Amino acid sequence: MAVVWPVSLPQSDDALGYDMVEEAEDRLLYSPTSAGPGKLRPKYTVGPARVSIPTVYTETQLTTLLDFYHDTLHGGALAVDWKHPRTGADQRFRFQPGVMPAAQLITPNLYRVTLHLEMIPGG
Numbered sequence: 812m813a814v815v816w817p818v819s820l821p822q823s824d825d826a827l828g829y830d831m832v833e834e835a836e837d838r839l840l841y842s843p844t845s846a847g848p849g850k851l852r853p854k855y856t857v858g859p860a861r862v863s864i865p866t867v868y869t870e871t872q873l874t875t876l877l878d879f880y881h882d883t884l885h886g887g888a889l890a891v892d893w894k895h896p897r898t899g900a901d902q903r904f905r906f907q908p909g910v911m912p913a914a915q916l917i918t919p920n921l922y923r924v925t926l927h928l929e930m931i932p933g934g
Contacts, residue, residue: 814883862930863926887906892904906926
């Protein structure tokens with residue numbers, strides 16, 4: 812079950828697009844052979860892509876984000892429905908395993924927060 816991104820937090824179109832990183836998952840499986848070139852085949856037809864989304868948060872928004880991450884999303888175990896920051900299309904995301912939201916203080920009460928997410932195929 813996915814939940815919806817809180818309206819009180821910056822939305823995907825607030826992302827600092829010039830720093831956004833989007834990369835596709837490597838979906839190939841390589842098998843060496845005893846002679847000749849190795850074989851390549853797809854592992855699967857559709858896989859998750861990773862995206863890092865930098866935004867600016869106030870102290871209050873950062874607290875809301877961390878509460879949302881820990882409580883609502885159970886530490887990133889659940890997915891969230893949000894707009895894709897590049898395309899604007901509805902997309903299902905989940906936080907990359909083991910990568911919590913990272914916040915860097917830029918001025919008093921303002922933080923640069925980078926969200927490291929996976930796009931869930933078909934979500």
